[in-house]
Amino acid sequence: MPRPDPRVVASDSSSGPRGPAVALEPDPRSFVFLPVALAAVLCACGPLQASMSLPNPARTRDTIEARQVYEVGPYKENHRYEAALVGWTPEAVQFAVRLVNNNEECVDPANFTFTLLDDAGRAYPFKPAGTPTRTTATGRNGAVLKDVTIKGEFPVSIRGETREVVLRVRPHPGRFCRDLDFHWQFAR
DSSP states (O other): OOOOOTTOOBOOSOOSTTOSOBOOOOOGGGGSHHHHHHHHHHHHHSOEEEEEEEEOGGGOSSOOOEEEEEEOSSSGGGEEEEEEEEEEETTEEEEEEEEEESSGGGTOGGGEEEEEEETTOOEEEOEEOSOOEEEEEEOGGGOEEEEEEEEEEEOOOOOTTOOEEEEEEEEOTTOOOOOEEEEEEEEO
């Protein structure tokens, strides 16, 4: 018995009025959708990422402060995450992280791990300075927003040749909050 042609998409077992089996070639353009759809799904599962450039603190005498903000839809004002590089010494970098959400789970700093990565891939743990500040506000559709800011530092030495650092915010397992990456690229 002959093997069926794998390219056959439509066939008719009879050779009656409709005719013999028809071999149809797939349209190569139809395969473009699959990689695009797959990329969209994979991106939706990865961390939210933002990036900005600023002077390298080790190369300037100016005071350095840089803030990045994520607002996650559909109600962006109800889900806001901020990270600010607020200070620098030769031994450490100071940050303030602000978490605004109507879900208590996603504003409690105890539910997250904060890590700073340098451009060599080394990871540095967050050292909180004091207790987080907590306030509330009214969000969209009357949602009660929890607003928590935690300040602290990472014991990392930024040198003149350092190109970037990344503040990685990861929820602990079992928490349904977003992964966040805040990138600071240093101008040469």
